[in-house]
Amino acid sequence: MSLTHLQSFVAVAEEGHVGRAARRLHLSQPPLSRHILALEDELGTRLFERTSRGMRLLPAGEAFLCHARRILAEVDAAVLAVRGLGADRTDH
Structure with a gap:
């Protein structure tokens, strides 16, 4: 399972429409x-x-949406934490 698949799922779930979700993600509809x-x-x-x-x-989609959002939020938090540590190291 890729982050791209999770991001795609959340966008379609929130938009309720593949076309709108595709525009939001800057993708075409087929991919x-x-x-x-x-x-x-x-x-x-x-x-x-x-x-x-x-x-x-x-x-099943309703149940998965909560988990997908949490996973994406954790990935975002991890990226911010690591970037923060990297910034601290370059300041020394």
């Missing part, structure tokens, strides 16, 4: 759709219901 399909394949379950109006989270 974003492939990210979602790859994630669903890896998890062994569908996360979204595809509708004529967009994408709606299924119960």
